Amino acid sequence: MESKAKVTVCIATYNGEKFLKDQLDSILNQLTFDDEVIISDDSSTDNTIQILRYFAKKDNRIKLFLGQGFRDPILNFQNALIHATGDYIYLSDQDDVWLDGKIEKINSCLKQHDLVIHDSIVTDESLNQMYPSFFEYFGSKKGILKNIIKSSYYGSCMAFRKQLLTEALPFPKTKEIGHDLWLGLVAELTGSVLFLKEPYLLYRRHLDTFTMRGMGGKKRTILQMARGRIIMCFEIVKFLFKKLLKKPSKQY
Numbered sequence: 001m002e003s004k005a006k007v008t009v010c011i012a013t014y015n016g017e018k019f020l021k022d023q024l025d026s027i028l029n030q031l032t033f034d035d036e037v038i039i040s041d042d043s044s045t046d047n048t049i050q051i052l053r054y055f056a057k058k059d060n061r062i063k064l065f066l067g068q069g070f071r072d073p074i075l076n077f078q079n080a081l082i083h084a085t086g087d088y089i090y091l092s093d094q095d096d097v098w099l100d101g102k103i104e105k106i107n108s109c110l111k112q113h114d115l116v117i118h119d120s121i122v123t124d125e126s127l128n129q130m131y132p133s134f135f136e137y138f139g140s141k142k143g144i145l146k147n148i149i150k151s152s153y154y155g156s157c158m159a160f161r162k163q164l165l166t167e168a169l170p171f172p173k174t175k176e177i178g179h180d181l182w183l184g185l186v187a188e189l190t191g192s193v194l195f196l197k198e199p200y201l202l203y204r205r206h207l208d209t210f211t212m213r214g215m216g217g218k219k220r221t222i223l224q225m226a227r228g229r230i231i232m233c234f235e236i237v238k239f240l241f242k243k244l245l246k247k248p249s250k251q252y
Contacts, residue, residue, distance in 0.1 A: 005107060007035040008086030012076035016094035017047040019204060024055055024062075026098040031061060040065045040080035042073070048094075077155070077179045078171050087162055091155035091180065095204050096120075097127065102200035106159045114191030115160040115184065117153060120201035127202055134203055135195070142193055144185065148232050153184030157201055160187060172235040176228040185236060190243075 009027055013020065027037065039052055039062065049066060056062040065083065070076050081089065088110050092098075102118070109116045117140075122131040131137045140152035147153060158180055168186040171179050187193045220228075 004032070004034070005087040005110070006085065007031060007088050007090060007103060007107070008084040009035070009037045009090045009092050010077065010080035010084055011037065011039045011092045011094060012042065012073055012080055013039060013044060013048050013052065013094045014042040014073070014076070015044045015046045015048055017044075017051055019095035019206075020048060020051050022097055023092065023094055027092060028055075028059060028061070030098065030100070030103040033061070035061060036084075036086060037062045038065070038080045038083045039063070040068055040076050040083075042071065042076040043067050043069050072175075074171055074175065074179045078169065081165060081179075082169065084162070084165065088159055089162060089165060090159040093156040095206070096156050097202040097204070099200045099202065105198065105200065106196070109194055109196060110159060110161060112192070113194040114164050115158065115187035116194045116196055117158045117184070118196040118201070119199040120154075120157050120203040121199045122203045122205060125204060125206040127204065130205065133197075133199065135197060141195060142188060144188055144236070147181065147184060147188075148229055148236075151178070151181045151184070152195070153178075153181045154203075155180030155183075156203060158183065161191075164191065174231050174235070176231040177235060182235075185232075186239065189236070189240065 009031070031037070041048060041052065041064070052064055052066070056064050063083065065079060068076060068079055070079070077091070088107060106116050106118065120134040121129055122134050122137065123129055134140065134157070138152065160183060164183065164187055167190050168183050171182055184193065
């Protein structure tokens with residue numbers, strides 16, 4: 001009989017008191033007793049810590065790493081991820097809502113793929129629908145070059161096998177490549193990626209969102225974008241070179 005895969009959900013929080021309860025409720029309702037939620041908080045100054053401690057007290061699946069002081073969402077997510085023990089790892093933001101059936105469906109897909117990213121419904125702060133398909137709005141799809149130019153890899157909709165994390169860590173020491181984009185690129189370079197066109201998330205957009213990518217966020221200059229793409233290409237080449245060095249030579 002095939003054993004059930006353990007799920008780890010990794011969340012990086014920072015001043016997320018407004019929507020955190022909705023997010024946690026939607027996640028915990030889909031997990032089994034053997035699964036876990038790893039939460040790394042980057043020194044929140046609102047009531048986020050109190051909310052997290054309340055949930056952790058009543059649910060021992062939640063493991064907290066508080067007051068890290070990174071002041072950096074990439075490092076904050078990395079801190080959560082290095083504590084993950086599950087076979088399948090899910091990323092989660094602090095302000096969305098998971099839709100029913102997400103874990104069951106994505107787990108089934110991860111049996112054949114190293115990374116799965118599913119579609120989402122884009123909503124406003126009150127969860128009123130703005131766009132029925134994130135994929136269609138942003139033109140999301142696979143491809144190294146495509147994702148260097150414009151990323152389709154959004155962590156709130158991603159899950160992957162533990163082995164991928166072993167390949168991807170530590171994350172590149174640059175803010176030009178988000179943790180989610182890097183995981184997506186490494187998955188494409190080393191394994192199989194699935195873009196699932198079924199929505200399993202209410203992707204909430206609001207004024208406090210860390211980034212409003214493509215939805216009214218601050219625009220970068222052409223020079224800044226060019227620099228970022230050069231850095232991405234450099235990190236990809238460096239990653240491939242390191243893999244080549246690790247590859248065992250043939251024995252004759």
